[in-house]
Amino acid sequence: MTGLEIAAASAADMEMLRGWAEAEAWNPGDTDRFAFAVADPAGFLVGRLGGDPVACVSAVRYGDAHGFIGHYIVRPDLRGRGYGIQVWNAATERLAGRLTGLDGVVEQQDNYRRSGFRSAWTNLRFEGVPRPAGDDDGGDGGDGAGVETVDAASLPFARLAAYDRRFFPAPRDAFLSAWTSLPGRTALAAVRDGRIEGLGVIRPCAGASRIGPLYAAAPEVAAALVRRLAGYAPGGEVSVDAPDVNPAAAALLAGLGLVPSFETARMYTGPAPEVDTAGLYGVTSLELG
Template sequence: MTTFEITGASAADMELIRCWADEEGWNPGGSDRFAFAVADPEGFLVGRLGGEPVACISAVRYGAGFGFIGFYIARPSFRGQGYGIRLWDAAMRRLDGRLVGLDGVVAQQDNYRKSGFRHAWNNIRYEGVPRGEGGDGGRVEVVDAASLPFARLAAYDRRFFPEPRDAFLSAWTALPGRTALAAVRDGRIEGLGVIRPGSAAHRIGPLYAADTEVAAALLRGLSRSAPGAAVTVDVPDANPDAAPLFESLGLAPAFETARMYTGPAPELPLAELFGVTSLELG
């Protein structure tokens, strides 16, 4: 009988997981795995059948009380044989005792509900080439995020996430090939955005902004780093101003996921959340 075992992911496995996600049509960022690895080096699991990788999942721990599930993939020829659920159970055991979040594809949402997850909001992926130059955000100044003290960026990001994630954020904003911009007004950070290359389009996330004017200024600034390229943003419908903004800029909905939690949703400033950081790690 061929043995099924669950192991931690190696560096080679992390690239394999990225390729599997690409095949699923998720358009992962090309260098995302390097930031993922520092978020929680032991948080990525691979199911192997006779030594061959056949399934994967991430179960990343943040701080003392939060966790996030992502990258839940079984290879098509191995689905329906119980390998995926064994990996799922191992991931959930790793996050036992924590509030757990995930962004679930439509086909899996009923299964997540059976595991105790509750719907919080939908993320709609908007995609396209942003049009028009428009305004500059009024009195807001858009600057290279690296020009600001990192402690200020981390404190700002902390408003939008249940636990600190400084190591992840440091890598996420500074990896080669990506651009991170901050919006500053009267000495305050009022927005933050990151763009990075993906397989099919440039990914933007996070996109935090005090209002739609700031969000538009950041989006245009980020897009200038990839002129003429299509971009994608995963937009929470819990922010009613977000979708109309992206539609006015020429982006169109492509698909959706649901943000779900095992308990009450964290209290976040959703009116300022225009794009989630990552569907895989929150």
């Protein structure tokens, strides 16, 4: 356990860490690392032994009072030797004094509870090819009940950022700007009478293309966004991490023919922040919230 050096990840490290996440079957986005880097340039930590990376974690600061931990991985051949707890402690120290969240895999949740985290909700990942509009899925026929879906880039960014703040407890403008505009991604907004009533972003991955965030004023709006976004996915296969704090999210995705494949828990070090959970159909990122 001695000799571990912990420092902020380099650009080359971020590419390596994507490979680690893929090996864990987390299906990371092909370009997520570029948005992660601008969210907090010092927010990803790597532990090294003799210069060789052995463990990593994200500890991203948002604003003055919020933080998020994720991407907690120890190299499989070096697990059980105490390296993970050392990078974990470095992460919690970096976020000391902040309300900190994470999305924890099932096998780690007891450890997180021992570190003071408490469950706020469960995220259930749904995957598959959405049924077409008009199938017997309880949907709205695909028109989103009169909303128009537009390229999110056609709207003033300040409006998108303000809308995002309804669903996330801190400003994250730099991250959001990159997340919605990186090459290969598609960001669609649902608009009605000039108001934003939904937002969805799809990004390419090694497996199913992932949609996140997925915000919507109503299930039919979310359904319209999912169907439109699936048109940008190879084979139409998509993946959404749906929070059970909004029961309509799981019901909608199951109705579209998607099936559960993976589970995490959103946990916080204090009371869960107040956000518009009724409009939250898919979380943005398990690494950054």
